[in-house]
Amino acid sequence: MAGTSDRKDWTKPAAMAIPKGGFFSDKIEKGRYGPIFPRTPACYGFSILAKIITGREEVFYEYARNIEKTIASQPDALAVLKLHYLRWVLFPIKGDTYFMYQGIFDTDFDKYTEDAIALFGATGITTVFENLEDFPKDWKTNAPAFIKFVRDHQCPSFLEYGEYPYATADEIKKALRVKASLSEMLDQMQ
Amino acid sequence: MLEFDDIQHILLTRAPALTGRYEFLTFRDSVGGRAWLAEILEKVPSAKNMRESVDKEKRWITVAFTWNGLRALGVGEATLATFPEEFRQGMVARAEMLGDTGANDPSRWVDKTASSDLHAIAILFARDATERGRCEIEHQKLIAECNGVEVLSTLDLEATPPFDYAHDHFGYRDRLSQPVIEGSGDEPTPGAGPPLKAGEFILGYPDESGVDPPLPQPEALSRNGSFMAYRRLEEHVGKFRDFLRENGKTPEEQELIAAKLMGRWRSGAPLVLAPEKDDPELGADLQRNNNFNYKNEDPQGYAVPLGSHMRRMNPRDTAANINRRRMIRRGATYGPYLPEGTPDDGQERGIAAFVICGSLIRQYEFAQNVWINDRNFHELGNERDPIIGTQDGTLEFKIPRRPIRRKITGLPAFTTVRGGAYFFLPGLKALRWLAAGPKAS
Numbered sequence: 001m002a003g004t005s006d007r008k009d010w011t012k013p014a015a016m017a018i019p020k021g022g023f024f025s026d027k028i029e030k031g032r033y034g035p036i037f038p039r040t041p042a043c044y045g046f047s048i049l050a051k052i053i054t055g056r057e058e059v060f061y062e063y064a065r066n067i068e069k070t071i072a073s074q075p076d077a078l079a080v081l082k083l084h085y086l087r088w089v090l091f092p093i094k095g096d097t098y099f100m101y102q103g104i105f106d107t108d109f110d111k112y113t114e115d116a117i118a119l120f121g122a123t124g125i126t127t128v129f130e131n132l133e134d135f136p137k138d139w140k141t142n143a144p145a146f147i148k149f150v151r152d153h154q155c156p157s158f159l160e161y162g163e164y165p166y167a168t169a170d171e172i173k174k175a176l177r178v179k180a181s182l183s184e185m186l187d188q189m190q
Numbered sequence: 191m192l193e194f195d196d197i198q199h200i201l202l203t204r205a206p207a208l209t210g211r212y213e214f215l216t217f218r219d220s221v222g223g224r225a226w227l228a229e230i231l232e233k234v235p236s237a238k239n240m241r242e243s244v245d246k247e248k249r250w251i252t253v254a255f256t257w258n259g260l261r262a263l264g265v266g267e268a269t270l271a272t273f274p275e276e277f278r279q280g281m282v283a284r285a286e287m288l289g290d291t292g293a294n295d296p297s298r299w300v301d302k303t304a305s306s307d308l309h310a311i312a313i314l315f316a317r318d319a320t321e322r323g324r325c326e327i328e329h330q331k332l333i334a335e336c337n338g339v340e341v342l343s344t345l346d347l348e349a350t351p352p353f354d355y356a357h358d359h360f361g362y363r364d365r366l367s368q369p370v371i372e373g374s375g376d377e378p379t380p381g382a383g384p385p386l387k388a389g390e391f392i393l394g395y396p397d398e399s400g401v402d403p404p405l406p407q408p409e410a411l412s413r414n415g416s417f418m419a420y421r422r423l424e425e426h427v428g429k430f431r432d433f434l435r436e437n438g439k440t441p442e443e444q445e446l447i448a449a450k451l452m453g454r455w456r457s458g459a460p461l462v463l464a465p466e467k468d469d470p471e472l473g474a475d476l477q478r479n480n481n482f483n484y485k486n487e488d489p490q491g492y493a494v495p496l497g498s499h500m501r502r503m504n505p506r507d508t509a510a511n512i513n514r515r516r517m518i519r520r521g522a523t524y525g526p527y528l529p530e531g532t533p534d535d536g537q538e539r540g541i542a543a544f545v546i547c548g549s550l551i552r553q554y555e556f557a558q559n560v561w562i563n564d565r566n567f568h569e570l571g572n573e574r575d576p577i578i579g580t581q582d583g584t585l586e587f588k589i590p591r592r593p594i595r596r597k598i599t600g601l602p603a604f605t606t607v608r609g610g611a612y613f614f615l616p617g618l619k620a621l622r623w624l625a626a627g628p629k630a631s
Contacts, residue, residue, distance in 0.1 A: 112510075118510075
């Protein structure tokens with residue numbers, strides 16, 4: 001069932017070795033669209049690797065500029081994804097160009113899959129997916145096909161590390177707000 | 191334009207019934223199953239029939255089928271394969287993800303709905319017990335005439351007193367927040383949001399994504415149909431009342447605890463609009479009792495706790511794409527009324543309800559898996575829905591308040607799942623298509 005691990009000690013850095021395949025066979029949690037990859041000291045996340053359609057590299061750079069503008073004009077555009085970080089990478093293998101899309105989240109992707117697909121469409125994130133080989137053309141109406149693509153191209157970690165393990169982005173933002181409020185309070189006391 | 195003359199009445203209307211009965215059926219013989227269907231479909235009203243005759247009718251029948259039931263009626267494998275994966279698997283196969291574990295595990299269900307022999311449900315809503323009894327006998331006669339059609343289990347429905355408004359055995363006013371379908375002719379009450387595209391609930395129409403979602407094939411079978419999740423939920427009334435007494439020193443405090451668990455006072459008055467004191471007049475006023483939101487009116491949950499039942503089942507403006515998660519709820523209470531002050535008699539009582547939607551995985555399963563049973567919903571950390579979530583005594587319920595929140599630990603389970611299944615609810619033409627058998631396809 002959906003749920004996160006019990007609260008863990010964020011003061012103690014932690015590493016987790018992950019078995020081949022990305023799951024701990026004795027505690028696989030089922031989601032609506034299949035097994036859920038485990039939460040680690042580096043939170044939930046995915047690393048999607050896929051080959052891009054030959055000659056489409058420039059689309060990716062144009063896309064990057066568009067995403068930058070989208071987030072600048074609408075900073076909460078990706079809020080529903082409960083993100084820490086996203087990284088987009090292009091790299092060559094034997095003359096072909098491959099794409100890696102890596103996300104660090106506080107929620108497993110299965111939970112808000114349909115919201116993510118709607119968001120990807122609205123913000124243009126799927127612009128790059130449409131330039132990947134084997135991406136389903138009917139992804140807008142076929143969530144299961146989109147999800148199958150993501151799962152088929154997910155390369156699970158075999159090791160993850162967190163310097164402040166299991167702390168969520170919301171908790172970190174709350175802590176920073178408290179710090180800012182305390183600073184403001186101390187300023188007012190001068 | 192909605193095809194009112196083809197859509198089963200339960201999708202668009204609510205019968206003015208005080209009682210009813212569910213009969214869960216199996217078809218040992220496809221010819222017998224189709225004979226049963228051919229006979230009973232003449233008694234299944236469309237939404238149009240229902241609206242025209244509601245004042246004079248005394249009973250309203252609905253029929254729906256499991257995926258195994260469609261096969262048992264003779265539907266071919268190629269057609270069966272076009273139904274969505276979650277419907278093909280059925281509720282039992284999805285149990286862990288739905289939270290149906292421990293006391294809620296399908297192996298403990300009492301009505302044989304966990305059996306792969308479950309093929310169909312006949313739903314009867316009746317004005318009174320006399321009419322229900324008459325229909326029960328008529329149905330027994332019909333089944334006796336149809337080879338291989340057997341009743342796996344039945345459930346009699348009973349409204350709980352007082353009868354002047356719908357409420358559950360815990361005393362909470364029910365039927366307060368239902369989505370309105372565009373083109374249905376119904377007007378949303380203030381705060382209920384605009385009417386939703388029909389495809390969110392009825393197959394064959396555009397949904398809120400703006401496109402026609404894929405349909406099971408052929409269209410003759412799927413058009414004007416829908417999917418239904420059935421849940422038989424026992425309510426542990428004695429345990430619930432004990433909990434209120436243990437956590438509230440005065441009757442007023444106990445009533446406030448009940449309101450915090452739900453998000454509304456038992457009268458129906460929402461805590462956002464009546465945070466300190468119950469307002470029964472507000473609770474009964476459909477023009478006012480849904481007219482609120484959370485993002486600006488109660489962001490911290492000082493009125494409605496972030497983990498309360500109402501906030502989970504409809505997070506309103508605090509969830510993304512809320513219009514793609516809405517569901518139609520139908521059903522009724524069952525079991526004997528337990529008067530206040532009476533010790534629990536151990537008899538089963540509860541709610542036997544249907545959640546109707548265009549996509550079980552996107553709407554019903556999302557609500558069950560994420561809104562109801564996600565321990566970290568709204569960053570709560572260690573909570574599930576206090577009324578219908580999977581509770582094992584290890585979770586908590588937090589009530590925000592100044593200066594320090596109240597945290598109730600070791601929350602007991604107030605409800606237990608006693609039965610459940612996924613059904614396909616065909617339109618009337620599709621019922622005839624099914625009754626005609628494989629030659630028709």
